[in-house]
Amino acid sequence: MVSIAFTGGGTGGHIYPGLAVASELKKIPGGGNFRLFWIGSSSGMDRSIVEEAGIEFFGIPSGKLRRYFSLKTVVDIFKVAAGFFAARKILKKQKACLLFSKGGFVSVPPCAAAASLKIPVFTHESDFSPGLATRINTRFVPRTGGRIFTAYEDTANFFPKAVHDRITVCGNPVRGGFKNADAAKGRAFLGVKDDARILLVLGGSQGAREINELVRAALPELTKIYTVVHQIGPNQAWDIGPSEKYKPFAYIKEEMPDIMAAAELVMGRSGAGIWEWAVCGKPMLLIPLSGSGTRGDQVENARYFEKKAAAQTLSGENVNPQALVNAVKTLAHDSEKRENMAAASMMIGKLNAAEIIARSIAQRASIAEKTDES
Numbered sequence: 001m002v003s004i005a006f007t008g009g010g011t012g013g014h015i016y017p018g019l020a021v022a023s024e025l026k027k028i029p030g031g032g033n034f035r036l037f038w039i040g041s042s043s044g045m046d047r048s049i050v051e052e053a054g055i056e057f058f059g060i061p062s063g064k065l066r067r068y069f070s071l072k073t074v075v076d077i078f079k080v081a082a083g084f085f086a087a088r089k090i091l092k093k094q095k096a097c098l099l100f101s102k103g104g105f106v107s108v109p110p111c112a113a114a115a116s117l118k119i120p121v122f123t124h125e126s127d128f129s130p131g132l133a134t135r136i137n138t139r140f141v142p143r144t145g146g147r148i149f150t151a152y153e154d155t156a157n158f159f160p161k162a163v164h165d166r167i168t169v170c171g172n173p174v175r176g177g178f179k180n181a182d183a184a185k186g187r188a189f190l191g192v193k194d195d196a197r198i199l200l201v202l203g204g205s206q207g208a209r210e211i212n213e214l215v216r217a218a219l220p221e222l223t224k225i226y227t228v229v230h231q232i233g234p235n236q237a238w239d240i241g242p243s244e245k246y247k248p249f250a251y252i253k254e255e256m257p258d259i260m261a262a263a264e265l266v267m268g269r270s271g272a273g274i275w276e277w278a279v280c281g282k283p284m285l286l287i288p289l290s291g292s293g294t295r296g297d298q299v300e301n302a303r304y305f306e307k308k309a310a311a312q313t314l315s316g317e318n319v320n321p322q323a324l325v326n327a328v329k330t331l332a333h334d335s336e337k338r339e340n341m342a343a344a345s346m347m348i349g350k351l352n353a354a355e356i357i358a359r360s361i362a363q364r365a366s367i368a369e370k371t372d373e374s
Helices: 016-027 046-052 071-093 105-116 132-138 140-144 153-158 161-166 183-190 209-222 256-262 274-279 297-307 321-332 335-348 353-373
Strands: 002-007 034-041 056-060 096-101 121-125 147-150 167-169 198-202 227-231 246-249 265-268 284-286 311-313
Touching: 002 016, 002 071, 002 105, 002 353, 016 034, 016 046, 016 353, 034 046, 034 071, 034 105, 046 056, 056 071, 056 105, 071 105, 096 105, 096 353, 105 121, 105 132, 105 140, 121 132, 121 140, 121 353, 132 140, 140 161, 147 153, 147 161, 147 353, 153 167, 161 167, 183 256, 198 209, 198 256, 209 227, 209 321, 256 274, 265 321, 274 284, 274 297, 274 335, 284 297, 284 321, 297 311, 311 335, 321 335
Parallel strands: 002 034, 002 096, 034 056, 096 121, 121 147, 147 167, 198 227, 198 265, 227 246, 265 284, 284 311
Antiparallel strands: none
């Protein structure tokens, strides 16, 4: 049996796409011969999500990669080093023939460890421009005979020309449940009528304080049109209780695909999760994370979806309750525009990234298996 390692974490955007690839691997003929395991952060949400998916999890120390100096950087350097040696030990003991990285700072030590063991590194970048972790991990791809997968066509321009022949544009991996979502089940879970118009508000797996505050201020106007289903985040303080037209959740898990299928409009950040919205063919109202605390990746993602006519974006001075209400009302009263946005959204989401990546991994793993047998 061939062992294939996965790594990535910190947020759902770095975990769920990897799990989508793992799921596709199991469906491939001969996939039953692959043993999958995951290397992630020993603290945080990584372990619970991965183990719930039925994949063995190994935790390692992880330090945050910063583009600026901080006293915490010194401590994190030691954590990264410890993570490297821990990951190297795991990869060697588990006899991994390949490592697939979904990014996040926790993925750097395993990718470096894999390269030191001459294990092929496959990596996927979800955003329009690669993050620091992906930029570092990419260095290990040529020397190990690995591959780089990107969600967007133009992302290749951010990488050195020396690795362009190793890049495959494939979109973002999305969990299979979104492709077969059932709107009726979503409505039943929410306890709403068949004719209820639903606005789904998402701030990512951890929630988004800015979006929560906007919804709080705009809620009286939003609920005149929509039943607002709001994922507020597990650690977000909230003093507005549920009602017939407002349904807050700390976190939505397996019900998310069906709820999204039932939604008329989806609003939120513009991280990797928006590809799940695209697979469901949803019109989007995007409020990208921006400012000094971000590298601008969400702004770039939002710009791409807006350029493709699948989304409308609120940014800068337009991120205020009145602008939000105006945008929602405009879309709510223009069914033709929503239908056009939905069609554009579905066009973006038609790529089956999980299958494309899984087949590439399986092909390389099969070569390793034949080499071991000989």
